[in-house]
Structure formats: structure tokens, C-alpha cells
Amino acid sequence: MTILNALGPLGVILLVFVGHRLPPDRIRKVNALWVTLVLLSSVIWSYPELLQGHWTLLLLLGTNLIATTSAWDSVWWGREHLNVKIVRYYVWWALFWAALITVAVADNLVLSWLAIEFSTLASGALIVEMGNRRALEAAWKYIVIASVGLFMAVIGVLFLYASLRFQHLGWYTLDYANIRSHASAINPIVKEIATILIVSGIGTKVGLVPFHTWLPDAHSEAPSPASGLLSGVLLGLCLVTVERYVGAAPVSHSTLVSGPHLLLVLGSLSVLVGTFALLAQKDVKRLLAYSSIEQMGITAIGFGINTPFTREAALLQLAFHAVIKSSLFYVGGHLSVAYGSTHLQRMTNMVGQHRRLAIVWTVGILALAGVPPLGLAYSEWMISLGLWQAHLWGVLVIVTGSLVLGFAALSYHLIRGMWGNQANRLKNEDVEQASMANALIAAGGKH
Amino acid sequence: MMSAALVVFVASVGLLVVRNVKSSILLLGTEGLALSYMVWMSGPITLDKVAIVLATLAIKAGIIPGVMYRLVQKWPIEYRQDGPLPAWTYVAGVALLLTVTHVIQLLTATGIILHRALFFYGLASIYLGLLQIISRRHVLSQVGALVAAENAFVILAASLVGNLPMFMEIGMLVDLLVAAIILVWMSRLVHGRFNTTDVNALRFLRR
Numbered sequence: 075m076t077i078l079n080a081l082g083p084l085g086v087i088l089l090v091f092v093g094h095r096l097p098p099d100r101i102r103k104v105n106a107l108w109v110t111l112v113l114l115s116s117v118i119w120s121y122p123e124l125l126q127g128h129w130t131l132l133l134l135l136g137t138n139l140i141a142t143t144s145a146w147d148s149v150w151w152g153r154e155h156l157n158v159k160i161v162r163y164y165v166w167w168a169l170f171w172a173a174l175i176t177v178a179v180a181d182n183l184v185l186s187w188l189a190i191e192f193s194t195l196a197s198g199a200l201i202v203e204m205g206n207r208r209a210l211e212a213a214w215k216y217i218v219i220a221s222v223g224l225f226m227a228v229i230g231v232l233f234l235y236a237s238l239r240f241q242h243l244g245w246y247t248l249d250y251a252n253i254r255s256h257a258s259a260i261n262p263i264v265k266e267i268a269t270i271l272i273v274s275g276i277g278t279k280v281g282l283v284p285f286h287t288w289l290p291d292a293h294s295e296a297p298s299p300a301s302g303l304l305s306g307v308l309l310g311l312c313l314v315t316v317e318r319y320v321g322a323a324p325v326s327h328s329t330l331v332s333g334p335h336l337l338l339v340l341g342s343l344s345v346l347v348g349t350f351a352l353l354a355q356k357d358v359k360r361l362l363a364y365s366s367i368e369q370m371g372i373t374a375i376g377f378g379i380n381t382p383f384t385r386e387a388a389l390l391q392l393a394f395h396a397v398i399k400s401s402l403f404y405v406g407g408h409l410s411v412a413y414g415s416t417h418l419q420r421m422t423n424m425v426g427q428h429r430r431l432a433i434v435w436t437v438g439i440l441a442l443a444g445v446p447p448l449g450l451a452y453s454e455w456m457i458s459l460g461l462w463q464a465h466l467w468g469v470l471v472i473v474t475g476s477l478v479l480g481f482a483a484l485s486y487h488l489i490r491g492m493w494g495n496q497a498n499r500l501k502n503e504d505v506e507q508a509s510m511a512n513a514l515i516a517a518g519g520k521h
Numbered sequence: 522m523m524s525a526a527l528v529v530f531v532a533s534v535g536l537l538v539v540r541n542v543k544s545s546i547l548l549l550g551t552e553g554l555a556l557s558y559m560v561w562m563s564g565p566i567t568l569d570k571v572a573i574v575l576a577t578l579a580i581k582a583g584i585i586p587g588v589m590y591r592l593v594q595k596w597p598i599e600y601r602q603d604g605p606l607p608a609w610t611y612v613a614g615v616a617l618l619l620t621v622t623h624v625i626q627l628l629t630a631t632g633i634i635l636h637r638a639l640f641f642y643g644l645a646s647i648y649l650g651l652l653q654i655i656s657r658r659h660v661l662s663q664v665g666a667l668v669a670a671e672n673a674f675v676i677l678a679a680s681l682v683g684n685l686p687m688f689m690e691i692g693m694l695v696d697l698l699v700a701a702i703i704l705v706w707m708s709r710l711v712h713g714r715f716n717t718t719d720v721n722a723l724r725f726l727r728r
Contacts, residue, residue: 188692195699202707207714211723214660214707221667221700222654228674228693229647236633236681245686261631291726 078119079179082112082138083172086145090164098160102149105164109145109171113138129389133178133314136393140307140400141171144299147404151299154411155204158297163203170196170303177311183231183248183272183322186315187224190279194220197304201296212288212295219288220279227275230268234323237264253322265323266331272319273336279312281367282374283343289367290351294359294416298407301359302400305366310392313370317377317385337378342472344371349476352483357416358406361487362399365442368480369395369450375473376457379464387456394441394449402438405431418487422494432492443484444477525559526642526676528552533646536669537614537653540603542661546589549665552672553582563679569687576694577675585668585701589661592705600718603659610656617648636680643677646670658719660708664701671697 085108093101116138117124120131148167152160173193180186194217201213231248237260238247246252257265278285293301320333327334348368355361369391376388410416412428424432441448454477461470532548532555539545557578560570593601621644625637634640650670654663671693678685685693708718715722 184686184689184692188689188696191696192699195696195703199703202703202710208725210707210710210714211725214711214720214723215726217700217704217707218654218663218667222651225647225651225667225670225674229677232674232678232681233633235685237631239682245688247686261633263627264631264633295726 078112078115079134079175080172082109082141082175083168085112086168086171087165090161090168094161098152098156099149101160101164102152106142106145106149109138109142113142130179130181132393133311134175136396137171137174137178137307137311140303140396141174143400143404144302147299147302147407148297151297151404151407154408155297157205158203163200163297166196166200166203167300170200170300172196174303174307174311177308177315180315181250182245183234183250183253183319184245186318187228187231187276190276190312190315191221191224193308194224194279197292197296197300197308200300201292204295204297209295212291216288216292219285223275223278223285225275226278227272230271230275233264233268233271234260237261237268250318250322253319257323260323262326265325266329269320269323269325269333269336270331273316273333273340276312276316276319277336277340280309280316280370280374281344282340282370283347283367286344286347286367290360290363293363293366293403294357298359298403298410301362301403301407305362305403306396306400309366309370310373310396313373313377313392314389316374317388320377334378334380337374338466338469341371341374341378342469344368344374345472345476346371349480349483352480355487356418358410358418358421359403359416361418362402362406365480365484366395366399368476369399369442372454372457372473375469376453376460379457379460379466381460381464384457384460384464387453387460391450391453391457394453398438398441398448398450401434402442405434405438409435418491421491423492425492436488436492439484439488443481443488445481522559522562522679523636523638525555525562526639526679528555529559529672529676530642530646533649533669533673536662536665537610537649537656538606540605542593542601542603542659543590545603545662545665546586546593549589549668549672550582550586552669553577553580553586556581556672556675559676559679563684570684573687573690573694576691580694580698581668581672584698588702588705589664592709593661596712596718600712603657603662604719607656610652613652613656614649617652618645621645621648633681635683639676639680643673643675643680646673647677649673658721660711660718660720661705663720664704664708667704668697668701 086105089105089108090101093104116135123131170193173189173196176189177186180189198213198217201209235247238256241247274285281289293305296304325332344367348364348371351364352361355364373388373391376384376391409421409431413421441450444451444454458470458473461473529552532552535548536545557574560577561574621641624644625640628634647670650666650673653666657663657666712718
């Protein structure tokens with residue numbers, strides 16, 4: 075399985091170098107076929123363990139599934155963005171995929187950290203490949219802010235390693251299993267400091283508020299197939315890494331800085347900020363990015379409640395979110411190209427102009443808004459039930475209130491996009507432009 | 522070891538204060554040399570250690586300062602100078618150094634610190650590096666700050682655990698190398714597209 079995991083991204087890099095003289099469209103299709111083959115092989119290979127509900131394998135397969143959809147969307151997206159250099163795009167894409175696979179299967183805290191850091195660099199470079207100023211600015215902020223956050227996390231990792239150095243296990247000291255079995259040997263103060271640093275440090279990569287400032291910029295400026303991976307997979311895997319650590323080194327619940335407490339607080343803040351931001355968005359990809367902040371907040375709360383039921387709910391939430399959000403980013407990217415703009419105000423009358431995209435967009439937005447029987451409705455209900463059972467009334471009010479507001483905001487954007495009258499808006503713009511042109515001509519005449 | 526750590530600490534202060542980007546790159550190179558010496562002097566010589574020393578020397582004293590220097594050489598003189606340091610930075614710097622002494626007091630009771638002086642140099646240099654990211658506006662100053670903070674991390678690690686596992690050391694070095702190369706590439710693009718090296722100019726997304 076390890077060989078297969080390594081072969082996937084390596085194959086993409088080799089294919090793109092060997093076939094760089096072929097027509098770009100053919101390279102993209104061959105790559106997409108290769109990634110699909112890797113996905114199918116990993117399903118066949120891990121089938122017996124999958125039936126036993128092995129979560130790490132499910133995470134790996136989820137990662138490969140979204141990578142496959144991203145690779146196929148890259149075929150379509152590549153035709154729309156001929157200026158993007160294909161070799162460099164696929165090299166960064168493959169390295170990003172490799173980093174995601176490593177985060178998914180990592181059983182060691184340092185390995186997780188290294189892979190998350192590498193994912194920042196590879197995805198940051200992918201954003202730069204868009205080749206415009208906005209993308210460059212977004213990538214700069216993303217790499218600098220995420221690196222500072224991850225730097226905080228690695229200090230926490232170091233404190234943890236120092237506490238367990240008496241074992242003389244070297245690299246294996248920070249295996250999650252070893253941390254779990256020797257958690258009681260770690261000094262409580264060190265454990266608290268390490269927890270704060272690791273949760274907030276890796277939480278920066280999850281986009282938890284107040285460490286989220288890079289996320290809307292990076293996710294909205296990235297190539298759409300990469301946005302799908304960033305939002306659908308990377309955020310979730312980083313949150314799973316936080317949960318793996320929090321579960322391995324539990325801090326006494328009597329303190330307010332235990333992992334679950336931090337997840338509840340940061341999750342609630344993320345839900346609030348993400349939801350309110352949904353109401354004010356004017357850009358289609360920023361709308362999706364803020365929705366990711368909200369969704370990660372809900373998932374963090376699910377992990378923060380810290381019961382087996384809500385943990386399962388949070389993992390379900392991650393899985394549904396990965397599929398829905400990545401699809402929406404792909405469709406959002408194509409709609410932006412079709413309308414020549416990312417502004418939601420310009421994306422109107424979808425039903426009349428882009429019926430197929432409109433159908434996928436509608437299903438995706440309704441799923442994101444939590445409309446039953448689509449998946450997120452189920453997992454969000456489970457998390458709300460978990461909050462009720464744990465008597466966390468304040469958080470329950472925040473979550474349910476935000477779900478209602480989020481539904482309202484997404485429905486508003488959906489309805490306006492589906493049936494909003496493009497013709498009238500354009501007519502008004504034409505009148506404005508005509509009157510401005512008349513004014514300029516008049517001014518020129520006077521001189 | 523202690524003298525090498527002191528060199529890194531002084532260089533971190535220098536990196537924060539110095540406005541000339543070329544001088545700050547030389548300070549980064551000095552940090553790389555001091556770290557290589559420190560790793561070499563820490564305990565018996567093994568094959569792993571030789572590999573780490575060579576990698577540190579090549580990456581931190583050679584490649585990273587080298588690519589930064591090569592880039593800055595191509596820029597006109599007006600782009601080789603950072604802006605003045607805001608007054609609040611000095612106050613924040615002193616406050617951060619006082620915080621380090623408090624952290625040492627807090628952690629001494631836990632018994633995880635092996636060398637208190639090394640710990641001070643390491644954590645203080647990390648804080649100064651992070652302060653540099655916030656206060657300095659030149660793109661290469663920000664790249665240098667990230668590298669300096671990672672250099673300081675090595676000292677912090679030495680003060681807590683002696684040596685890090687080989688895989689972790691090499692992994693972090695490779696990560697740093699890739700990060701520095703990508704950020705230097707992006708610095709070149711920032712200069713080319715925005716016609717400036719000031720990160721304050723990166724305001725397109727706020728409009």
C-alpha cells in the first residue's frame with residue numbers, strides 16, 4: 075500500500091515530464107486516467123480492511139477520490155486556462171497530492187507536521203501558477219501565515235518530545251500510539267502548553283478563527299481543481315491531525331485549555347464568523363471559502379464534544395463536506411469562466427444560460443445548506459444532538475442559529491443566481507455606460 | 522555550543538535591526554555557519570551527525586543565503602533597503618525577552634529544560650524572528666525572518682533534547698529549503714509584477 079501511495083504522485087510527475095511534447099489535453103487525460111487507476115487499485119488493495127471500518131484507510135481513499143475528481147476537473151479547467159504552464163501545474167499538483175496522502179496515513183505527529191508544512195508549500199506554489207497579482211498576493215499571505223502557525227505547532231511538538239525523551243525511542247517517541255500510552259508521564263503544564271501550541275498552530279491550517287485570515291484569499295485565488303483539494307481534503311485532514319493529537323495526549327478537563335475545550339471555543343468562533351461572512355459575500359469562491367470556515371467550525375465542535383457518537387458525526391461531516399465542497403469549487407470555477415467574472419452579481423439566470431452547471435450547483439448548494447436528505451443534514455443533526463446530550467447549551471444555540479442563517483444566506487445566493495434577471499442588470503449597465511460616454515464626449519467637446 | 526548559540530541570538534537581533542537587505546543575508550549565512558559548528562560540537566561524531574552538519578552547512582550557510590543574495594544583486598539599490606523599524610518593535614522586543622525569562626521559570630519546575638542559557642537564546646531568537654515577520658516590510662526580510670526562526674528552533678531543540686532524530690532534522694531542513702526557494706521565487710515575482718519589494722503593496726485582495 076505504501077508503494078502504491080508513493081507511485082501515484084510519482085507517476086503523475088513522470089507522465090508529465092515524459093509526455094511534455096504531447097498535446098496538453100492528452101497529458102491531462104492520461105494523468106486523470108492514472109489517478110483513477112491509483113484510486114481503483116487502492117480500493118481493491120484495502121478492501122478487506124475497509125469492511126472493518128478502518129478510518130485511516132477511509133481517509134486515504136477519500137483523499138484519492140477527491141484527487142481523482144480534481145484530476146478530471148483539471149482536464150476541463152486546463153482547456154479554460156491555456157496560459158497556465160502544464161508541467162509546473164502537474165508537478166505542484168502531484169506534490170500536493172503526495173503531502174495529502176502522507177497526512178492521511180501518518181501515525182506519527184512529526185510526520186504529520188512535516189507533511190502539512192509541505193502541503194502548504196506545494197499548494198502555495200499551485201496558487202502562484204495562476205499567474206496574476208491577486209494569486210501571488212494570496213499565496214504570499216498563505217505561506218507566511220501558515221508557516222508561522224505551523225512553527226508554533228512544532229514548538230509544541232518539541233516540548234512533547236522533550237517530556238518523553240527518557241524513552242530513548244528517537245523518531246518513534248512521537249508516534250500517536252506511544253504518546254497515548256505514555257501521556258500520563260508528560261508533565262501537565264507541558265501538556266497544556268503543547269496542546270495550546272499544537273491546536274492553534276495546526277488550527278491555522280484548518281482555518282479556525284481567529285487564525286483563518288489566509289483562507290478566503292488562498293482558496294478563492296487557487297486554480298479550481300486545487301481549491302477542491304484545499305477545501306475538501308486538506309482542511310479536514312489537518313483537523314483530523316489535531317484530533318489525533320488531542321485524543322493521544324488528553325489534558326485534564328478541569329482546565330480550560332484542554333483540547334476539547336479549545337476545539338469548542340475555536341469551532342464556535344469559526345461557525346459565527348463563517349456564517350456571518352456568508353451573508354456579505356460577493357465573490358463565488360470566497361462564498362465557498364467562508365462556508366468551509368463554517369463547516370470546519372461545526373466539525374471542530376463535533377470533535378470537541380468528545381464522545382464516540384459525535385466523533386463519528388464529525389468524521390461523517392468531513393466526508394460529506396469533502397465531496398460537496400470540492401464539487402462546488404469545480405463548478406464555481408467553470409461558472410466564473412462562463413460568465414467571465416467571479417462576482418455573484420454577474421452570475422445570474424444560470425437556469426437559462428448554463429443548465430447543466432446550474433443543476434450541479436443547485437444540488438451542491440442545497441447540500442451545503444444542510445437540506446435533508448443530503449448528507450450534511452444528517453451529520454449536522456448528529457452534532458446538534460451531541461451538544462444537546464452534553465448540555466452544551468451555549469454552543470448549541472450558536473450552531474443551530476448559524477445553521478439557520480447559513481441556510482438563508484446560501485438560499486439567497488442560489489435563488490439570485492438561478493433566476494436573477496441578467497438582462498435587466500446589463501440594460502441598466504449599458505444605460506450607465508452610455509451616459510458616462512456622453513458626459514466624456516461633452517467634456518472633450520468643451521476643450 | 523554556547524558561543525554558537527550566542528552568535529545566533531546576536532545575529533537575530535541584528536536581523537531585526539539592520540535595514541540593508543544584503544547585510545541581513547550575510548547575518549543569515551553567519552547563523553548557518555554557527556549552527557553547523559554547534560551541531561558538530563554536540564557529542565560524539567557519528568555518520569548521522571556528519572550528514573546533518575553537511576546538510577545544515579549546505580542549506581543554511583550556502584544555498585538559502587546564496588539564492589537570496591543572487592536575487593538582491595539583480596535589483597536596483599533602492600530595492601535593497603528595508604524601511605525604518607517602527608518604535609513599538611523595540612518595546613515589543615524587550616517585552617518578549619522578559620516573557621522568555623518567565624517561560625524559563627515556568628518550565629524549570631517541569632524538568633524538561635536541559636540548558637537554561639541555550640533555551641533562552643533559542644526561544645528569544647524565535648520570538649525575535651516572529652517579531653521581524655510582523656514589523657519588517659521588505660519581502661526578503663520576511664523570508665529571512667522565517668529562516669532565522671527555524672535556525673533558532675535548532676538551538677531550542679538542543680536545549681531541550683540535545684539532538685533531534687535524524688529524520689526530523691533532515692525533514693525540517695528539506696522543508697525549509699523548499700520554502701525558502703519558493704518564497705525567493707515569489708519575491709522575484711512580487712518585484713516584477715508590483716514593481717516594489719514592500720509587502721504593504723500587496724493590497725489587491727482588500728479592494
